[in-house]
Amino acid sequence: MLNALMMVSNAFISLSYFIIASLLLLPFLKGKQKTPLVLVTILVFFSCALGHGGHVLLLLEQGHQTRTSLLLPLQVGIDLSTAMIAGIYIALRHSYASLINGPLLLTQTQDQLTETLDVLAHMNENLESMVQTRTMALSKANEQLEYEIAKRKQAETASQQLLEQSEQQAQLLRTVIDSTPDWIFAKDHNFRYIFVNQGYASALNQTPEMMLGKDDLELGFPEELVLGNLEQGREGFRADDQRVLAGQIIHNPHDPATDANGSLHIFDTQKFPLFDAKGQIFAVLGFARDITRHKQAEKALQESEGRLQAILDNSPAVIYLKDTEGRFLSANRQFQTIFRLSQTEIVGKSNHDIFPPALAAAFHANDQSVLQAGAAIQWEEEALQEDGLHTYLSLKFPLFDADENAYAVCGMSTDITERKQTEVALQQSEAQLREKARQLEQTLLELRRTQTQLVQTEKMSSLGQLVAGVAHEINNPVNFIYGNLIPAGDYIQDLLQLLALYQQHYPKPLPMIEAEIAAIDLNFIVADLPKLLSSMKTGAERIRQIVLTLRNFSRLDEAERKTVNLHEGIDSTLLLLQHRFKAKPDQIKITVLKDYADLPLVECYAGQLNQVLMNLLTNAIDALEEKYAEEPTQIALPTIHIQTEQLNSEWVRIQIADNGAGIPEAIQPRLFDPFFTTKAIGQGTGLGLSISYQIVTETHGGKLQYQSTPQQGTTFVIDLPLRHLHKSHGK
CATH class of the missing domain: 1.10.287 (Helix Hairpins)
Structure with missing residues (x-):
């Protein structure tokens, strides 16, 4: 009786380890859990499964023989190896966990499974120790039957405890399997369920017990999904199960199935054959993960990409995508139409495969500039087409992956050839208009x-x-x-x-x-x-x-040019303006300082020159009165300083300076323009300085210049030749 209990418990524990190892092996084969630690974990569980299976074989042989055979040392060796591998696994487990700084398995269920496996491994060690002890006792019992009878009750008690522990382990394993949302199931040769986890049963609004012994049709799955549709060339669940029972491993990443509400879901399904102790396939073990939302997202993305491609194809701009080596990844319809290439003829080609060497080199250099800058850059690029050279305004920008590394260059180019031609024509037209405007301006100036x-x-x-x-x-x-x-x-x-x-x-x-x-x-x-x-x-x-x-x-009697004394003209003008220099209740007193040099007689039109002096002195008086009106306490001594000097044997100079309001910088460029004035209406004609400029420069061939600082004063400088030079000077 004890041997039978031990055989059952070891067989159940061996099957549990085998199932757990299979559950870990599936993600490992799919590439989701390919880490050294996961591989070690799988080996440990398969080793434990073999160890307990060996116990079953040992007990079977001992049931037919009265003495211990070579299987006992072999089993002890397997147990020791299993213990050694488990110890190494436990030691490496903590070190590896500290290196990766995270969970050993990808999901919370697998973490719980690991903890459960630790408990099972510990219980397995205890069980193996107890089994080894009991085996030695049974060996001695062969020689001492009376001692075996005396100790039978104690062994039965220990076996009962082991059985209870095995049941607890099985229950814990079941809890772990039922906690996963994935569908986990096993079918026999008749395609009837012999194992179903809670996640699968809940999806069909049933319990695992209700599903056991039934096939897919009895559970309500559509016949088309179970048996397939020959007209559409689609196989069903049953065909996959038959292949697995024949020894194949099936992976169907797009497996349709319905839930209790009749809603069609898409599953990523994997099916493996289960072997009994004799190596015969007795069942199909399946794992199915609901990927409906993922598929829906993929479909939406594909639709979005389709709409985007339609937009790009209908765009008048040339749009293309290149990798970091300059090879085309895609191009829109406009690109294909212009260069008469299909998408397949473009993808994978470089600039040098499509464009002339010079243009290809320029395009590649621009692409590399974008990648190096890591930002969008705009150029004007040229491309040779069948009807000639076209100019494009190209905007290129890099595309980045999740690690912020540039992996491609996206370009959008708009044909601006007609615009450039229009700009050239417009520039030519503008040049002609500017020339006409200049001529009109010159004519207006002359007028x-x-x-x-x-x-x-x-x-x-x-x-x-x-x-x-x-x-x-x-x-x-x-x-x-x-x-x-x-x-x-x-x-x-x-x-x-x-x-x-x-x-x-x-x-x-x-x-x-x-x-x-x-x-x-x-x-x-x-x-x-x-x-x-x-x-x-x-x-x-x-x-x-x-x-x-x-x-x-x-000088009415002196219309012709004559030699005159400039100082007489200055004094005459000052005498006429004497009334504006005197202090009155509404008028400031202006001091006139004269600094005359010994000047020779100057050949000039005395009357016109006196008019210039009158205009300049009048403006100086106005500037002083303006400043006094704005700041009556700021100007201590309003002064006009008149200075003459002989520059050389050919030229003399007259300077008229005031410490008045000065000339604002904004109006200085227009100071000598005809009819330009800053005075109120009725107070100025805008002709004084313009006429003075003409008299000095054009009539006398001299120069009229000024220096002015706002709020500090202005100085006008008249340079006159001693003799008529028969030429005029510009501003």
């Missing part, structure tokens, strides 16, 4: 100059006539007054001398005369009358000087 010259001529003519007329009209009465002042003075002196004689010879005048002398304050009249005549003479002289200045300023 403006002509206009300003006419305005200046008319202005100067009118001003000269006005000034000359006023001077003439004033000059006549002034000359009359001035000419009569001398004899009037002589007459007054004679009368005063006569009065003195009367006072000397008639010291006592009549009372009426004395009263009149007191009334008119004769003594004051006698003392003040010469002063009054002197003041009148001074006034007449001043009027004569102003008249002369007006005549000098207008």
